[in-house]
Amino acid sequence: MTPEEFKNLGEAHRKKREKFDHVINVCTAAACVSLQSEKVKDELTKQVKEQGKKDTCRVSGTGCLGLCASGPLVTVNKDQALYGGVKPEDASDIVKNIEKKPVKRLQIPTDMPFFARQTKIALEHCGKTDPEVLNDYLALEGYEALFNCLTTMEPIEVIDTMVKSGLRGRGGGGYPVGLKWSTVQKSVGTRKYVICNADEGDPGAFMDRSMLESDPHSIIEGMAIAGYAVGASHGYVYIRGEYPLAIKRLKAAIKQAERQNLLGKNICGTPFSFDLEIRLGAGAFVCGEETALIASIEGRRGAPRPRPPYPAQYGLWGYPTLINNVETFANVSAIIRKGADYYASIGTERSKGTKVFALAGSINNTGLIEVPMGITLREVVYDIGGGIVGGKKFKAVQTGGPSGGCIPDEYLDMKVDYESLAQVGSIMGSGGMIVMDETSCMVDVAKYFMEFCRSESCGKCAPCRVGTAQMHNLLTLISQGKATMHDMELLEELCDVVRNTSLCGLGQTAANPVLSTIRFFRDEYLAHIKDRTCPAGVCTIEHKEEAVL
Amino acid sequence: MNDAARKDKRRKLVDSTMRRYGHSAYALIETLHSVQEAYGYLDDDNLRYVSEALQVPLSKIYGVATFYHFFTLKPQGEHTAVLCTGTACHIKGVPAILSAIKENFDIEAGETTEDNKLSLLTARCIGSCGLSPAMVLDGEIAGQVTPEIVVDRIGRMIKNDT
Numbered sequence: 001m002t003p004e005e006f007k008n009l010g011e012a013h014r015k016k017r018e019k020f021d022h023v024i025n026v027c028t029a030a031a032c033v034s035l036q037s038e039k040v041k042d043e044l045t046k047q048v049k050e051q052g053k054k055d056t057c058r059v060s061g062t063g064c065l066g067l068c069a070s071g072p073l074v075t076v077n078k079d080q081a082l083y084g085g086v087k088p089e090d091a092s093d094i095v096k097n098i099e100k101k102p103v104k105r106l107q108i109p110t111d112m113p114f115f116a117r118q119t120k121i122a123l124e125h126c127g128k129t130d131p132e133v134l135n136d137y138l139a140l141e142g143y144e145a146l147f148n149c150l151t152t153m154e155p156i157e158v159i160d161t162m163v164k165s166g167l168r169g170r171g172g173g174g175y176p177v178g179l180k181w182s183t184v185q186k187s188v189g190t191r192k193y194v195i196c197n198a199d200e201g202d203p204g205a206f207m208d209r210s211m212l213e214s215d216p217h218s219i220i221e222g223m224a225i226a227g228y229a230v231g232a233s234h235g236y237v238y239i240r241g242e243y244p245l246a247i248k249r250l251k252a253a254i255k256q257a258e259r260q261n262l263l264g265k266n267i268c269g270t271p272f273s274f275d276l277e278i279r280l281g282a283g284a285f286v287c288g289e290e291t292a293l294i295a296s297i298e299g300r301r302g303a304p305r306p307r308p309p310y311p312a313q314y315g316l317w318g319y320p321t322l323i324n325n326v327e328t329f330a331n332v333s334a335i336i337r338k339g340a341d342y343y344a345s346i347g348t349e350r351s352k353g354t355k356v357f358a359l360a361g362s363i364n365n366t367g368l369i370e371v372p373m374g375i376t377l378r379e380v381v382y383d384i385g386g387g388i389v390g391g392k393k394f395k396a397v398q399t400g401g402p403s404g405g406c407i408p409d410e411y412l413d414m415k416v417d418y419e420s421l422a423q424v425g426s427i428m429g430s431g432g433m434i435v436m437d438e439t440s441c442m443v444d445v446a447k448y449f450m451e452f453c454r455s456e457s458c459g460k461c462a463p464c465r466v467g468t469a470q471m472h473n474l475l476t477l478i479s480q481g482k483a484t485m486h487d488m489e490l491l492e493e494l495c496d497v498v499r500n501t502s503l504c505g506l507g508q509t510a511a512n513p514v515l516s517t518i519r520f521f522r523d524e525y526l527a528h529i530k531d532r533t534c535p536a537g538v539c540t541i542e543h544k545e546e547a548v549l
Numbered sequence: 550m551n552d553a554a555r556k557d558k559r560r561k562l563v564d565s566t567m568r569r570y571g572h573s574a575y576a577l578i579e580t581l582h583s584v585q586e587a588y589g590y591l592d593d594d595n596l597r598y599v600s601e602a603l604q605v606p607l608s609k610i611y612g613v614a615t616f617y618h619f620f621t622l623k624p625q626g627e628h629t630a631v632l633c634t635g636t637a638c639h640i641k642g643v644p645a646i647l648s649a650i651k652e653n654f655d656i657e658a659g660e661t662t663e664d665n666k667l668s669l670l671t672a673r674c675i676g677s678c679g680l681s682p683a684m685v686l687d688g689e690i691a692g693q694v695t696p697e698i699v700v701d702r703i704g705r706m707i708k709n710d711t
Contacts, residue, residue, distance in 0.1 A: 030677065034689075069679045201673070203634070203636045205678075209676045242676075282617030282619035282620055283620075296578065300613065302616065361681075366637075366678060366681075398636065432636070434640070445640070449636075
C-alpha cells in the first residue's frame, strides 16, 4: 500500500467508528487488567447486545487512562463520563444510562487537576485507541510521520528536526537526542542498529510498560523514523521478561506492521527497509546501562564495558548503534507531525517538552501522568497527585530510583527539569516518582536502595561490587542502632569513592540515595546513632545501650 | 541423549527457538527463556543439551543462567507467591508481610516448603505500584494486601488441592 492508501484506510476506519452514537472504552493496561477489567469489558459487550444497542454503541479496549489507583477505569463517549472501580455487575447500569445522565456512584470528575494539568504528547494515544488494532492507530494520523520522513524529508532534515525540538533522552541521562542521532548517522559502518531500551529496571517505575501496552505502534513508528535518520535497517526492542502483557502487545503490533509493509523490505514502496526484533531481558538491572544491554542482546552476561568507544561508534556486534528508551521513541512521531517548534515551545530553557511520570507511594492519585517540564513538585504532588494519603505529613519525594535521591519539602516549589533535580542531588531518571510521608524512615529508604544496588551490581569492577556491600553493612548497623559516628564518616567517605571510581552508571550513582538522605535528613541518621531511636518507628532497634561516640 | 528426551514435546519448543536464530550462540538467552517456559526451571539435562546444540561451553551457560534473576535452577513448588519489593511496596509494609509469611509457612524468600507446596519469590518491581503493596499469587495479582490477607490467601491457595 502507498502512504496515500494508508491515509484513506485510516480515514475510512474513523468514519466507520463515527457511525456509532456511543463509545465505551475500557482500560486494558496491566493495572486495570489485574483488577479484572477484561471481565468488565466482556460484561459490557454482553449488556450492549442484550439491551439491543449493538448498532449504536461500541465497546472497545483501550490503553492506560492514567488514574491507576481507581481502576478498573471505563470512559463513555470521550469526556462525557469517566467511571472508576467498575465491577462486572455495574455494566448493566452503565449501558442503561448511556443516553441519559451518567451513573453517579461510579463517576470520577474529569475536570479534576489530575486530568486538567497534564499535557499529553508521548501518551497522546493512550486511552484513545485499542492497542491491539492497527487501524485505530492509523485513524489518529498513525504512521503519517514516518510517511512524511520517507517521502519528503532527507535523513539530515529529520535529525535537524530532532535537534530543534530540544528533546533529551528520557531514560534518565538526558543526553540530547538530535546529537546522538547525528553521531550515529556520521559513524561509518556497513550496518547500523537501532535499539529501544525497554528494560525498565527502576523499582517504582512503570511508564515504559504502560506505553508499550497502550500504544505499541508509536514506539515502532519512532524506531523506524530513527532507523531512516541514522541509516539503520535493523532494530531491537530489549524488553523486560517480567512484562508479559507488554511483550504480547508489542509482538502483535510488529506482526501487524510487517503484514502491512510498515516494517520490512522497501516500506510502502520506498527504498527504505527496516525490520524489528524483540529480545527479552531476564531481570538484571545493570542491563539498563547501554553497553551491558548490548552484551545481553549478544547472549552474554550483562556486564558493562568502559566507554569510549560509545555504542554510537562501536555498538552491537561492533557496528554503530543508536540506543534510546521507550519514552524517547514515543515522542518522535509527534515531533515530526506537530513540528519541532511546537515541542520546543513547551518546557523550560534547557529541558524541552513533557515528561511522563509514574506517580506512586503515599499519594492519593497514583498512576501515570505526563506533565510539561518546569512544573513544580508541589503541583505534581498536591494538585495532580491529590495530596498525601490520610492527610499525613509530606516528607520526601523520591525520583530517579536507585540512582536518584529524596527531595524534602523545602524544595517542593522547585521546577522539575534535568538541571534542578541534579542540583538537589537527585536525577530526572526514567520517571518513577515515589511520595513518602512521615511514616517512612529515610535511613531505611537509603538501606533499601543500597540493598538493591548491592544485589544488582554485576561484580565486574571492585568499587561497585565491594563498595555497595560495605555501604549496605554500614547502613544496616545504623538502622539497628549499633553504629558510631565513625561509621557515619566512613559511609560518607565510601560514597565518594564508589561514585568516583565505578565503571558504569550503576556504581557511579549508587551513592545518590545515601548522599541525598544524609544531606536533607541528617538528624534522622544522628537519631539512630546517638539516641538509638528511629523517629519514624520503622527500624527495629535491638540494643539500646549507651552510644559509644 | 536418550529416546525419552528425544520424544519430549517440550524439547521441541526449545529446538524451534534455537532453529529460529540459526543455532547461533547469540540466541543463548532466548533459548534459556524457552527452556524455563517449557520446563519451569533450568535443569541440568537441558543446560547440557543447549550447550551442545549452540556450541557454547557449559561454564558460560551456567554463568549466564546464574547472572540473570529471571532464571531459576531449582524446580518450583506447586504454588508460587511472588512478593513485589519495589519502592512503593517497600514503604507500604513489605518487611511486615515477609515476616508474617515466614512465621506462618516457615519459608524465606527464594525457598520452597518441604512438602513442595509453596515457593516464595520476590520481584524487584511488578509495575503495579498503584496497587501497592502487591503480590502475585499463582499468576493472579493481589493488590493492597496486608500481612493478614496474605497469610489467609496463601493458606487457602495451598489448602485448595488437598
